Amino acid sequence: MTRPVVAALSLAGLLLTASVSSLPSPRPPEHGDSPARRLQRFREEERGRHPLTARDAAARLAEIARGFAGTGERSRAIEILSEASGRDPESGEILAELARLYLQNGDYEFASAALDASLERTELRLAAPDLYAAIGEGFSAANRLEDAVAAWELAEKSGAEDPAVRARLERARRELSVTSGQRLVQSEKFAVYSDAAVAESVVAAAEAHLETEYTRQREFFGAEDLPGPQIVILYAGRRFFSLVAVPDWVSGVFDGKIRISFDPSTGFTPELRSVLSHELAHAWIRFLSRDHAPGWLHEGLAQWCEGRRFPRKDFHAVFARVPAFSLSEMEGNLGRRGDRAAARANYIEALGLVEYLAFTRGEGAVVCLLRALSDGTSLDEALRREVSVTSAELVTRWKAWAGM
Ligand SMILES: [Zn+2]
Secondary structure (H helix, E strand, O other), rough: HHHHHHHHHHHHHHHHHHHHHOOOOOOOOOOOOOOOHHHHHHHHHHHHOOOOOOOHHHHEEEEEEEEHHOOOHHHHHHHHHHHHHOOOOHHHHHHHHHHHHHHHOOOOOHHHHHHHHHHHHOOOOOOOOHHHHHHHHHHHHHHHHHHHHHHHHHHHOOOOOOOHHEEEEEEEHHHOOOOOEEEEEEOOOEEEOOOOOOHHHHHHHHHHHHHHHHHHHHHHHHOOOOOOOOOEEEOOHHHHHHHHOOOOOEEEEEEEEEEEEOOOOOOOOOHHHHHHHHHHHHHHHHHHHOOOOOOOHHHHHHHHHOOOOOOHHHHHHHHHOOOOOOOOHHHHHHHHOHHHHHHHHHHHHHHHHHHHHEEEEHHHHHHHHHHHHOOOOHHHHHHHHHHOOOHHHHHHHHHOOOOO
């Protein structure tokens, strides 16, 4: 269904050539020329006495297309690359670059078509594994798992040595095995997938809650909109969570997508509400910190955003038996999934630290801390700058504040 799309675009590229005027041809040096100027010269050369082979012409066009992509003229780049692909259909690199540009444009069907074309060409010369790996990431982020799997398989076929590619591929294959029958409800801000066993009324309630929370949290974080719609997956039961070894006391995960596991027979419960708010907060935290927020800040702030508060007088009882952790210990603990009691203490401490900061410096200071981390500033430096404490002092002062 999709190949004609690529063919049609090749045609568009060819039609475009007719509109390029034939100016006289002074020969300025190749470097520093605008892509438009290079394209014009290419057209003139093609009309000359020694036309290029189809493959050389495609390589020249691809180079020109990269120039357009580099100057942000993505549609133009796509047109030229489509033409290049028409000249050299077996070039895996051109098809892959085309797929990547479509992905960047959010044109998933077209990206998928370019990938399909790669799979159908019998003499395909494969592109570099990194390019296929990036395409896999793009499809995965859009929850197009079959396409992601196909792209990562091509990465392996072209010799990917990065173990992360294999891990991503295997995870996507496992995920694919539990997605059959999922429905999709799409709004501007969310793409909500749900297992067939989840009642439509629950999906609608979840979607409505997410929309409200989105507005509230955007205000809380003083942020712009999140890039692209957020992918949310509502699983009836724990099949997917078991496949990826999420401990059984965890009902929500944010890994770039908001994944929620719940018992569909219970309907839209307050717990489901809270976990949706919590996982959405992770999306903002990751976005605002550009993924530089430490685990304790993620978990503390996500709990704060879902409305959870731990009474200040009760910290003492929790940490009478287990000592409070240092920030670096918490980082290690939050990654370990086995020990429920330790995890619980970690979550409480993470919330405690955020409560301490919010009550003593204001919520805004916590958000500033996130933003300070976004350019790669170390946690210590960000803490010093935004809340005037070191990592060690933060824990000590929280403990004193909580009467420990
Ligand atoms: Zn969390």
